[in-house]
Amino acid sequence: MSKHPSSVKRSQTIGLVWRWALAVVLILFSIFPVLWIVSASINPVNDLANQKLIPDNWGFDNFRQLVTNPIFPFFTWLKNSLIIATVSTLLTLSLTTLAAFAFSRFRFRGRQSMLKSILLIQSFPNLLAIVALFTIIKQIGDVVPLFGLNTHAGLILVYSGGAMGMNIWLMKGYMDTIPRDIDESAHVDGATDWEVFSKLILPLLRPILVVISILSFIGTYGEFIIARTLLTQREMQTVMVGLQIFTAGQYTKNWGIFAAGALIAALPIMIIYLILQDQIVGGLTQGAVKG
Amino acid sequence: MDANQTPIEGEFAKKTILGAGNLLTSLLVLVVDIALGYFAFRLFSLGYIPLGICFVLIILMISVAFLVPKAHMFKWMAIGLSAWLLFSIFPIVYTIYNAFTNYGDGHLISQAQAIDQIQAQTYLPETGKAYQWIAYRSPENEYLLWLKDAEGNTKLVTQVDVPGDAEIPLVTGENGIGELDAEGAPVTIEGYTRLNRILASTDKNLTKIKFGDPENTIQVRSPSEAAELLPLYTYDPETNTFTHAVTGTVYFDQEGTYTAKNGERLIPGYSAIVGTKNFVQFVNSPGLRGPLVTIVIWNFLFATFSLLLTFSVGLLISIIYGDPKFKGKKILRSLLLIPYTIPSLITILIWRGMFNPDLGVINRMLESIFNISPRWFTQPWLARIALLVVNTWLGYPYWMLVTSGALQSIPGDIYEAAEIDGASGWQRFRNITLPLLLVSVGPLMISSFIFNFNNFNLIYAFINGGPPIPTATTQAGYTDIIISYVYNLAFASGRGVQYGYASAISLVLFMLIAVMSLLQFKFTNMWEEVGENV
Numbered sequence: 001m002s003k004h005p006s007s008v009k010r011s012q013t014i015g016l017v018w019r020w021a022l023a024v025v026l027i028l029f030s031i032f033p034v035l036w037i038v039s040a041s042i043n044p045v046n047d048l049a050n051q052k053l054i055p056d057n058w059g060f061d062n063f064r065q066l067v068t069n070p071i072f073p074f075f076t077w078l079k080n081s082l083i084i085a086t087v088s089t090l091l092t093l094s095l096t097t098l099a100a101f102a103f104s105r106f107r108f109r110g111r112q113s114m115l116k117s118i119l120l121i122q123s124f125p126n127l128l129a130i131v132a133l134f135t136i137i138k139q140i141g142d143v144v145p146l147f148g149l150n151t152h153a154g155l156i157l158v159y160s161g162g163a164m165g166m167n168i169w170l171m172k173g174y175m176d177t178i179p180r181d182i183d184e185s186a187h188v189d190g191a192t193d194w195e196v197f198s199k200l201i202l203p204l205l206r207p208i209l210v211v212i213s214i215l216s217f218i219g220t221y222g223e224f225i226i227a228r229t230l231l232t233q234r235e236m237q238t239v240m241v242g243l244q245i246f247t248a249g250q251y252t253k254n255w256g257i258f259a260a261g262a263l264i265a266a267l268p269i270m271i272i273y274l275i276l277q278d279q280i281v282g283g284l285t286q287g288a289v290k291g
Numbered sequence: 292m293d294a295n296q297t298p299i300e301g302e303f304a305k306k307t308i309l310g311a312g313n314l315l316t317s318l319l320v321l322v323v324d325i326a327l328g329y330f331a332f333r334l335f336s337l338g339y340i341p342l343g344i345c346f347v348l349i350i351l352m353i354s355v356a357f358l359v360p361k362a363h364m365f366k367w368m369a370i371g372l373s374a375w376l377l378f379s380i381f382p383i384v385y386t387i388y389n390a391f392t393n394y395g396d397g398h399l400i401s402q403a404q405a406i407d408q409i410q411a412q413t414y415l416p417e418t419g420k421a422y423q424w425i426a427y428r429s430p431e432n433e434y435l436l437w438l439k440d441a442e443g444n445t446k447l448v449t450q451v452d453v454p455g456d457a458e459i460p461l462v463t464g465e466n467g468i469g470e471l472d473a474e475g476a477p478v479t480i481e482g483y484t485r486l487n488r489i490l491a492s493t494d495k496n497l498t499k500i501k502f503g504d505p506e507n508t509i510q511v512r513s514p515s516e517a518a519e520l521l522p523l524y525t526y527d528p529e530t531n532t533f534t535h536a537v538t539g540t541v542y543f544d545q546e547g548t549y550t551a552k553n554g555e556r557l558i559p560g561y562s563a564i565v566g567t568k569n570f571v572q573f574v575n576s577p578g579l580r581g582p583l584v585t586i587v588i589w590n591f592l593f594a595t596f597s598l599l600l601t602f603s604v605g606l607l608i609s610i611i612y613g614d615p616k617f618k619g620k621k622i623l624r625s626l627l628l629i630p631y632t633i634p635s636l637i638t639i640l641i642w643r644g645m646f647n648p649d650l651g652v653i654n655r656m657l658e659s660i661f662n663i664s665p666r667w668f669t670q671p672w673l674a675r676i677a678l679l680v681v682n683t684w685l686g687y688p689y690w691m692l693v694t695s696g697a698l699q700s701i702p703g704d705i706y707e708a709a710e711i712d713g714a715s716g717w718q719r720f721r722n723i724t725l726p727l728l729l730v731s732v733g734p735l736m737i738s739s740f741i742f743n744f745n746n747f748n749l750i751y752a753f754i755n756g757g758p759p760i761p762t763a764t765t766q767a768g769y770t771d772i773i774i775s776y777v778y779n780l781a782f783a784s785g786r787g788v789q790y791g792y793a794s795a796i797s798l799v800l801f802m803l804i805a806v807m808s809l810l811q812f813k814f815t816n817m818w819e820e821v822g823e824n825v
Contacts, residue, residue, distance in 0.1 A: 019611055026608065027626045029684065033641050034629055036652060053652075095371035102367035116812075121379055123808040125745045125774060128797040129382030131389065131781070131790050136381065139342050143333040161378025164371055193363075222634035225747070240636050244752065247640050255644060262641060266633040273632035277625065280692070 040259035062260035072246065074261055077239040082268065084152050084238060085221040088159040092167060092216045093209060095160065100171035101197050105183065115169075122165030127225055133158055134229055155230050159220045167212050174208040175201065210279040218269055239265045320357045324350050338401070345381050349373045383801075389794035390569055394562040396788050398547050405561035406526055409533060409549065413520035415510055422509065424517040425476045426491050427483035435459070435483055436502045437476045438509065438517060445475040448503040457504045488514065524557065533557060562791075569795035582760050582767035582776070590744060590772040593678070597743040598736060600683040605690025606728075610720075613695055624691075631688035639752045642681045669758050671769035678770055682749060686739070697731045698724070737811035741804060750775045773800050 035053065041062050043055035066074045103115060126133070134149075137158065141148015148154055183196040191199070224240040231237045237245075243265060246258055273280065331346035352372060356365035365372075392398075400408070422438040433453055439445045447459045447468075459466050467481025479485065491497060492514045501508040501520070508520045524533040524542070533542040533549050542549035547563030548556050574580070608627060612620055630638065645651045646667045654664045667677045701724065709719050729736075750756060756768035756775050766779045777800065781793030 016617075019617070022611065023623055027623070030627050030629050030688075033638060033645060033684070034633070036645060037641050095374060099368035099371040102364045106364035106367075108364050118375070119812065120805060120808060121375075121383065123741060123804045124379075124383050124801050125747075125804070126382075127745075127747055127774060128777065128800065129386050131394075131794070132382035132385035133378065135385065136342060136377065139334065139337070139339040142337055142339075143330055157374065158378050161374035164375040164379065168371070218634065222636055224636055225751075240634065243637065243640065247643070247752075258640070258644075262637045266637050269634055270629075270632045273628065274625065277628065 037259045037262055040256055041263050043256055045256065062256040063264075065257050066260050066264070069257070072242060072257075072261070073235060074239070074242065074264075076235055077237055077242040078265065080152065080236065081221055081238040081240065081265075084156055084159070084227075085217045087152075088156045088163075088220045089213050089217045091156065091160040092163050093213055096164060096167040096171050096212065097202075097205065097209070098197075099164070100168050100175055101201065103168065103172045104175035105180070105193075105196075115172075118165045118168055122169075126162045130226060130229055133226065137230055149230060150232050150236055152231075152236065155227060158226060158230065159223070163216055163219065167216065170212060171205070171208055174205065178204055207279055210276060214272060214276060214280055217272070221269060316357055320354060324354055327353075338403075341385070342381070345377060349376060352376075386794045386797055389791055390798050391564055391566060391795075392562050392791045393547055393560075393565045393568070394790040394794070395792065397558070398560045398562045398791075400559060400561055402547075402561040402563070405547075405559050408559055409524050409557050410522055410526055412523045413508065414523045414536065415512055415518060416521050420519045421512070422517045423474075423515070424511060426486045426494070426497055426511075427477075427480050428486055428494070429483045432496065434497065434500055434502075435480060436509070436511070436517065437461075439474060439476075447477070448509060451501040451503065451505050451508055565791070569792045570799075572792065573795055573799070582763035582765065582771075585760060585769065586767065586771050586773060586776050589675070589770065593675070593746075593770075593772060594740050594744040596679055597682045597686065597746070598740045600679060601686030601739070602690045602694075602736065604683060604687040605692075606694045608687070608691045609695035609698055610724075613698055627691060628688045630684050631692075635685055636748055636752055638685065639681065639749055642677075642684070643753050646677050646681075668754060671758060674754055674758060674770050678749065678753060681753060682743065682746070685749070686743075689739075693732055693735055694728065697728055700731065701727050734811055737807065741807055741811075744772070744804065744807070745774045746772070747774045747778065751778070773803075 039053050039055060042058040042060065043052070044057065044059055044061050045055070066072070103111065137147070137154045138149050141151070141154065145151070146153055147157060178201060182200055183191075186196050186200055221238075222240055224238070224244050227238045228241045228244070231241065239261075243258070243261055246254070246261065327346055327350050331343045331350065334340075334343035334346060352365070353369050355362050356369040420440065422440050424439075425437040427435040427437070434450055435447055436449075437445065437447050445461060447461050449455060449457060449459065451457075459468070461471065461475065461477070462468065463470055463477075467483075468477045469479035469481070470477070472478050477485070486494065498511045501510055502517075503509045509517055510520055511517045521536060523536055525536060526533055531544045534540070535542070540551045540553075540555070542551050542555075542557050544550075544563075546565050546568075548560035550556050612623055645653050648654055648664065648666050648668055654667075658664050665673050667673050705723055705727075706719060709723055714722070750770060750772055754768075754770055756766075756771035756779065758770075759766070759768045767776055771779075773796070777793050777796045780796065781790055782788060
């Protein structure tokens, strides 16, 4: 539409130059800690004070230490974390999607006050109720030890139950954007609620399902206070608890091993983000603009 | 679309299938109810009344949802709401209850348990039923005690703390018991050495060990005598008091501690309702209030600056690089997203290492360039700045993502109209972009504020609230926010755990958060969205 005289072109070039200059600064700020930890992980010096960005003679000794060090069963922790995060995510996802469907598609008495209280209750930080959570899990475990203290099942229940509120809202908000005409015409065709949900609505929910599962996976994977409280045995703990315990010790002297562990622990989440970036951004902004 | 063509037989068939389905559902619900009912029953029988009630509610909800046709929509949320009830609502109710009790060190158990424990305390009476005794010792330092009372009855008893029978029959040839001597005591017991007078009187353990039936334990009193222990306190359920067996002192129940007139207390106490005492303590105690003012102010500053910094950096990036003509947008976004892709605990710990004043890379760089070495962890304002730097790093990618999406959704024709009216770039940003953006991301800004208001992980993992406030009587630091202060108060304080008091502050904090959340809902029409016309 608009013409491109040479002066405009020049100012565009200048614009491009300062934009890229700024971009370099921003990129440095954003990736420096990552570069630093990568460098620390391959630096055999293993000491915070003597670390350089480009280590003198690099190697994978720190990673080897992670496998062999008996005090830190790192890969058991990693496995625990992955299992706990996966199962809680699947549970949260199915529970919230079903509930959100009811809130989005049915009109019933108490709907508004239920939605409001879900939202309000959600703002109570889980952390403050940690004594209560501990007590509940202990008492449940006294009857069914499978779900008691020091079990992954108990922790998964706590995570899934605690994450309901905001996810129901996110999911319901997204469902509301799907026109109800679609399901009404399906109902006229004789489809049951379940058919409408599973055949019509569910396939359309893919973006928000991806967003909620990623957020929930990352949230549970990164949580450490509740995990530390409920899981007391070393072999049962998660990788975040493990790393946190690691830093409580003399970690400036074991900086290299910590770096190696941190890097491996961060890897699953980083991979998810880089692969699913577009869906995350799409979903986040959908959820964001809505509202 | 072509609804008219649905055959009537099809309708009929569907209804029949649904009927069979209903029967199956009812059966399934029955099975689930029975299983949960048994679970609730077990909880009640263990004395876990509140949790039991919680499960009864869940059973009711599931039954109504699946069996009452009018409540069919609750089917969809029955399980979700159960989990929500159990792990979101119940903990809050429990916390509210705790806020009015003295639950904590010295008051950790229930009244029944406390009474049992006090009743179990015994003493060795000066007089009373006495025995002659002979002790036998195994190489593992386990003991048997042979006893003979004034009437000449003999028995062989084992230690209370060793599992197994309390008494071993005195029959030669059984259980390794050898010949009995003139008194009736075994000369030998297999696996044990009979202790003579000298060995027995020099054995340090012997006088401390309780023997026999746990209800009527027997202890060695002197080289010649063993005696039955008596309960030290007798409980009177009518007056709810304990009486000391020797002195006769009466201990009255005072807020979960049995206390004598002279102030002497029996241990353990139990978790009792103390009314608003925790809240009064919160308001009145100067040692607690002092740091709290500092903490609350910093809490608000921290959340405000965190939001402003992350939001403006994120918005700036999405405005500058949002231009569709800008090449390399995708790779740039991937690189700038990196802080968001690493679990925050890990990066917080990395930053902690980088900010280390003596060894960290930041100070080594500052030293070589500017020859300064700021004390990040010991100077209050430097610690706060470091926290804000880390939090900006952690949070800007989120706002980059959110604002770039929101900017795209602002219709382009508004800008065209503004351009025709001669609005400058800044005017367009100030009068069109920002207001529209704030409407769409407003709720996220408030939830981000609330998130940072309670950003426990950052404060705790990066610096644990430090540097400490020297005048505070409790563990409190210059970078502590309310939630980390409460956490330390409840769990890490040197004075032991104080769940009741911590719960009270939690409630106050929750009120603060709830007010903010309500503001958010009002401000963003989230309430209206709930309405019918969605």
